[in-house]
Amino acid sequence: MLRLPSQPTPTEWSSNWKDIQPALRKVRRSMASLRTSSLKVMRVSQLDSDILDMELVDILKEQLWNALSLFKPTIKENYEPELIGLLNLVLFKLSVYDSSATYGSHIFFYLSLISLLSLLQHKKHKCIANA
Secondary structure, eight states, X not given: OOOOTTSOOHHHHHHHHHHHHHHHHHHHHHHHTSOOOSOOOOHXXXXXXXXXXXXXXXXXXXXXXXXXXXXXXXXXXXXXXXXXXXXXXXXXXXXXXXXXXOHHHXXXXXXXXXXXXXXXXXXXXXXXXXX
């Protein structure tokens, strides 16, 4: 197998790897002492809230295009990237900047809370019916 001049030889990288091990152990030990967050967010929840965010942007974008078509239809074609950027900036300011969460994550949280409450209420009624 041919080797480029800029590529290290196998013995060179393995010696470099052995040389860096003490520093890596020190970093691993220092990271182990760091406190981890007690809040665990499921990846599915993040994906669902991201989908809700995209749908919200699409709904607002459609409303913006409809409103702009009443004034001058060429505004959309001339300034579409800027208008989308402005819409995303406004949504970012009103959601993440102000409350540290996106609208999609807020909606997903409330939907999860409602489903949990309805499940608890269903179990409560089931227990009452069995008693």
